[in-house]
Amino acid sequence: MKNLTEIGLWNNQLNFISPGIFDNLNKLSKIWLSKNKIKHLDPKIFKGLASLTKIGLGINQLIEIDRNIFQNLKNLTFINLSENELTSIHKDTFKNLSNLTEIWLWNNQLTLISSGLFEGLVKLKHIDLSGNLLTSLNSNIFNRLFNLTHIILDNNRITAIDKNIFQGLFNLSTIKLHNNKFPNIDKLELHIEKNVKFLSLKGGKDDNDINLFN
Helix, strand or coil, rough: CCCCCCCCCCCCCCCCCCCCCCCCCCCCCCCEECCCCCCCCCCCCCCCCCCCCEEECCCCCCCCCCCCCCCCCEEEEEECCCCCCCCCCCCCCCCCCCCEEEEEEECCCCCCCCCCCCCCCCCCCCCCCCCCCCCCCCCCCCCCCCCEEEEECCCCCCEEEECCCCCCCCCCCCCCCCCCCCCCCHHCCCCCCCCEEEECCCCCCCHHHEEECC
16 A cells, blocks of 8 residues: 555545555555545545645535645645635645646635735736636746746626736736626736737637637
8 A cells, every 4th residue: 555656536426535545555655545435534634645646635525724724745746626615725725736727616616815825826827717616816926937838717796807917927828817807808808928829708608609710
């Protein structure tokens, strides 16, 4: 067991993961717990798993995630927390996870993204926040995330967005903002960089999407 590198427990009826179940599995690089009924995770459930690169927790019933649960997992590249019941995420939850490239948070109940939540995630490429209850975004939420290629924000309740929120993201290629609550989409002003090739703003149908060839 000590040589395990991957554990897949997806698509079961698990509602609880016992603390210590992963103890001494120091070679684990991937843990898949998606499609279960997990409501709570012990803050130390991943303690000592320094080799972890990917964690899948999607399609569960998590209502909160402890701010320290990913602490010291500095090799993480991928976190899936989609399709849970999260209403908020502490701003330090992803702190020091400098190798993260993808975060999936779609289809939760998030109403606010804390300023600084993504701070220092210099390798981050893909953020998916679609299908939440967001009404606004902090203007500096994506500051200095220079490797971002995809920002997915469709199917929220956003009514306004700072025109400079995407400025300086020179690798950004895709922005999805359709199915939000912008009062006048035709007057929405956004400063985007020349590498953006796809921007969706209205209902998500092909004739409402914009392919940009700068």
